[in-house]
Amino acid sequence: MKHWPLRIKLAVWSALTVGAALLLCGVAAGLFVRHEQFEALDEQLQNEAHIFFGEYSRRHAPVDWTVSGHVKEMLPLTLTERYVEIASASGSILYRSTNMGNDAVRGAPRGFSNVEIANDAVRLGVFKDKGLVLYLAADLDEIDEDTGRILIGFLAGSPLLIATVICGGWWLSKKALAPVSAITSAAEEITAERLDRRLPVPVPPDEIRRLSTVLNAMLDRLDVSFKQAMRFSADASHELKTPLTLLRIGIENLIESPGLQPCDQIAVAALLEQTRQLTSITESLLLLSRADAGQLRLDFSETNIVEIVRACADDASIMAEKHDILIESDLPDTLYGKVDGGRLTQILLNLLDNAIKYNHAGGQVKISAKRRGDAVNITVANTGPGISPEHGPQLFQRFFRANLNAGIPGRGLGLSLARELARAHDGGDLDLLESDAEWTVFSVRLTAVEL
Amino acid sequence: MRVLLAEDEKKVSNFIRKALCEAGYVVDEVYDGESALHLASSEPYDAIILDVMMPGRDGLSVLKLLRANRIFTAVLILTARGEVSERIEGLELGADDYMAKPFSMRELLARIAALTRRTSPERSTLLKVADLTMNVLTREVIRAGQPINLALREFALLEFFMRAPGIVHSRTSLCEHVWNYHFDTGTNVVDVYIKRLREKVDAGYEVRLLHTSRGVGYMMKAPE
Missing domain, CATH: 3.30.450 (Beta-Lactamase)
Structure with missing residues (x-):
């Protein structure tokens, strides 16, 4: 009930x-x-x-x-x-x-x-x-x-009466809930792209009218903050890139200035590297803020996903060589999907880079792509210490890093960004599939298309 | 060589102008889209540097109107990186090159040099730097008579270097042009490939052709 x-x-x-x-x-x-x-x-x-x-x-x-x-x-x-x-x-x-x-x-x-x-x-x-x-x-x-006759009278009459009451209750509740239905269907129309719409406000000054009014006021506030967030990512992009450009040009000028001692050169080069890092973090944060505002614009085209996965696996093999890690891939010839090739590469490289970093010498990384129903599932699995269950839910949070002391470089933005990028695809997602002492498996889900 | 520079951030613009002047260009500086459109339509330039985000009329709209008016001066657009759609739109509208902010000044100069030289057909199929030769069609790479075996990506990387000898390419730029990755990979994939390329191209030879420009990037250079 x-x-x-x-x-x-x-x-x-x-x-x-x-x-x-x-x-x-x-x-x-x-x-x-x-x-x-x-x-x-x-x-x-x-x-x-x-x-x-x-x-x-x-x-x-x-x-x-x-x-x-x-x-x-x-x-x-x-x-x-x-x-x-x-x-x-x-x-x-x-x-x-x-x-x-x-x-x-x-x-x-x-x-x-x-x-x-x-x-x-x-x-x-x-x-x-x-x-x-x-x-x-x-x-x-x-x-x-x-006494029996009275009882029988009641018993005979009550089903009729109860049926009448059920019908009456049904009709009354339908009448009473009609404004709620109207509000529900209006609310379904309100999406991130159409936040300027409002709920209908019934004329009689009853509870429903109050509910509508309160919800509309909430939508007003949501609309304002949403627009602010959108403006923020556009403004921030512009405002942050300018000083970064100036910083980079200035440091490059310094490096090339003739009087610079070799030891200073190293110090200044380190500054340049930090500027590069700062640029990268800025990029990630801007991308995330755009994703939050529902403004992540991707460039979709129908692509053979396997080609992208294979290119990433090739890059990963090269990167894994010096760590003595073996990259194995299990890929069919073709799997088509409507994807942003660049963003998918970004997602996969992030997963593969992690799979190499959080691994042990002589370890393995397995990458596979399979068609499951109307989805393409790409899994990246690695041997490694595994992710403890209590860290699982936090894994995709921004700036979260499971082992801060492990001495592995990173900023804890990669996975959250990768997930946002996966979700920006139609029907796309990124999840931790399983993790135990032997294998840790991440899975990217994309919607398949028939060509 | 005359260059029109349209960039609304005066400090950035100032830096670019100074660098271009030092490299021997004559530079006209404007800070908004309308003036850029006006000057580009009325004066002859060898190249135009257009910032996308400008007050009034933005860079893409300036570019669109220029091409619509049949003005085909080489255009390099400056974008905030990550705006994939902007970059694609720019190239579709007829931009000749693009650079993401923050960019390396050296790279910008190299790109402008390439743009202003573009009159001569550049896509030659036989490339040569010192004793290293590459046949782009047969995919043969030979150094001092010895054939070198290169994987696909290594070949593409070497070709990119050999097409612009003496020009420093940042990691970002290599990622964008060789890998077609328009984002920070967060990995050292470029450095790993450069290392492998060095082992195949430079190891065992007295003269090194692949050079590191500390903190900036890599370049291929024949000995003076």
Whole structure:
């Protein structure tokens, strides 16, 4: 029920509530009616006893209890249906009606109680007067039948009622949720490219209107900060490149100045290298900020992905030689995809460079590309120390480096950038597939195309 | 040789102008797109250096209008690197070369020199630097009578050096032109290839042809 749509939930809840209320009402009504009927019956029995004692005291001749005609004269006509027993104050039975069977009622307390006589549930009244004890009992069948009829009435009526309530609840919730549906479909239209759109604001000043207004205000703020982020990456690009250009030109001039001592030359060359590094970090950050703003523009074309993978594997083999690491590739002839060749190269070189850096002498790197359904999966696997599970989720965070003390150069931007670049492809992604003591496997997913 | 320089950052522009003047060029400096378009349309230049991001009219739009007006002066555009679409757009619009900021001044000078010389057909198939020769068609490389076996990328790298002897190429530039990688690889792939190329081309010979320009890059140079 947790996962049901709100409308169904509302309908079912209202039906359940009404059903429960109906049941309670039915039980209460049944109990009340039964109670009333008992009271009426008790009163009737009381009256009949009263009549009996009245007749008994008016008689002058002694009563012969064994002659039932005598007894019947004293009993009102209605009593023919009753169970009757008359005893003397000392306890001996004077009269017993034939329908009583052999059930003993003597010893029952004075007043009214429910007992069973001749397998019938009855209401028994015990009255003492004029030196006699009168046991008078009435059949309960009628009362039970009445109660049963009420119950059946409720039971027969409730499915109809509950069905009506479900329909009503369904209709009501549909009516109440209509503005929410409208807001939902409007919200689906709002994307990074169309942040200027707003949600419809219903006219009646209700909760939905307030929700719409609040969401629209939030969208306003989002729009503003989004535009700022976009402007930032454009401005930052320009503003950072200019001083970097000046820095580089200035340092190059210094290197070439004739009076520079050899030792100074090395120092200045190191400065130039740092400038290069700074440029590279700037590039990465600008690229990431563009990705964040949804402004990463890639140059897609339908390409044989295998050619790109093979070229990267070739470069990797050359780079791996001095580390005594073997690069193996398992590639088909062709796998086509709509990719930005340069960016895919950047992603793969980053993975391969890591696979070589985080490896041991004599280790291996395996690169493979396979078609899986409508996707092309490129995996880069290496032997290495492995990535501990607690580092897994952080791996793609910016500036995160698992082993800061390992003495391996890097800035912790490569993987996060590679993932952004992979995701900028339609259906593309980059993930850590698995990592244990033997193999660490990264997987790049791209969408395949048929040529 | 007359060069039009359109770059809105005055300090950068100043550096470029000074370097060009020292190299013997006559330089006209403008700081916005409109003036660049005006001068380029009315004066004869041997080359134009166009910054992409300029106030008013940007570099690409200037280039587009120049080509539309049938002015085919050699154009080198300066871009902020990473803007792949910009670079491709520039080349499609008819730019002759591009450079990413921050660039090496030496490289810029070399590119301008190449652009202004472009009148002569440059794509010769037989290249020669000192006793090293390369036949681009047969892919034969011979030094002092000894054939040298080169892998594909090594060949492309050597060809790039031999086509512009005496010019320093930065790692970035080599990445872009030999590998066609328009991003920082974050790897030392260029240095590794240069090392291999040296082992094949220079090792065992008295005269070295591949030189390192400390901090700047590499170049191929015949002994004076």
